[in-house]
Amino acid sequence: xxxxxxxxxxxxxxxxxxxxxxxxxxxxxxxxxxxxxxxxxxxxxxxxxxxxxxxxxxxxxxxxxxxxxxxxxxxxxxxxxxxxxxxxxxxxxxxxxxxxxxxxxxxxxxxxxxxxxxxxxxxxxxxxxxxxxxxxxxxxxxxxxxxxxxxxxxxxxxxxxxxxxxxxxxxxxxxxxx
Numbered sequence: 001x002x003x004x005x006x007x008x009x010x011x012x013x014x015x016x017x018x019x020x021x022x023x024x025x026x027x028x029x030x031x032x033x034x035x036x037x038x039x040x041x042x043x044x045x046x047x048x049x050x051x052x053x054x055x056x057x058x059x060x061x062x063x064x065x066x067x068x069x070x071x072x073x074x075x076x077x078x079x080x081x082x083x084x085x086x087x088x089x090x091x092x093x094x095x096x097x098x099x100x101x102x103x104x105x106x107x108x109x110x111x112x113x114x115x116x117x118x119x120x121x122x123x124x125x126x127x128x129x130x131x132x133x134x135x136x137x138x139x140x141x142x143x144x145x146x147x148x149x150x151x152x153x154x155x156x157x158x159x160x161x162x163x164x165x166x167x168x169x170x171x172x173x174x175x176x177x178x
Contacts, residue, residue, distance in 0.1 A: 002063075002115055004107040009077055009115070016064045016073055018044070023096040024076065025050065031069060032148075032158050033093055045124045051076075056066045056081065061115075064139035065093070065108055074099035077108050079116055079125075087123040089116055095138075105139035113143055124170055130155060132168035144177060145169045 003009040025031045025042065032039045035050075053062050059082045065075040075095035082089040093108045109127075116122045127145060129136040141147075145167040153161035 001112050002119075003068060003090065003113040006068060006102075006107045007074070007104055007111065008066045008068050008071075009108070009111050010066060012051070012053045012062055012064045012076075019062075019073055019096075020051055020076060023095050026105075029158060033133070036155070040105070065095070065104070067104070070077075074104060075108070077112055079112060079120070082122075084122070087121065089122055089125055091116070091119070091125050091127045093119045100135065105135055109139045109143045109145075113174055117174050122167060122171065126169075127167045128164050129167075130157070131165050137165060137167075140167045142170065144173055146173075
């Protein structure tokens with residue numbers, strides 16, 4: 001397990017999947033905002049690719065997020081789109097509604113940065129998030145990510161186009177503060 005101040009990032013357990021499906025993906029609004037595709041219901045018996053782990057896939061590293069104080073499941077985190085040639089990856093996370101607003105997001109981003117830069121030896125991490133996702137923007141910026149641009153009206157979410165913000169962090173920037 002990778003540990004931050006408040007959270008741990010560990011492997012996804014089978015018993016995590018029903019909780020994550022119900023809390024993160026059955027919610028139409030939040031599910032639509034978190035995905036780059038339209039929301040659709042997924043049968044409980046399906047092998048939902050967002051939740052089931054394919055250990056042979058080198059370009060995606062999914063974690064379950066637990067609160068260290070009680071070892072309670074509070075969300076998901078991942079590095080995805082890992083490019084071993086350019087040594088870059090994308091950062092993503094999703095917290096259960098009961099875990100939002102408690103500072104866990106910043107800690108998750110910090111642990112993912114440690115994993116990406118120290119464990120994986122990556123050079124660049126990148127986050128794309130909706131411009132009104134203030135919690136993710138704060139978590140990213142608290143960890144040194146820099147806003148690199150806005151993709152205007154690039155995300156179709158619940159009947160409207162929304163802006164995406166692109167943030168980046170380089171290994172040398174992160175290491176200068178850690």
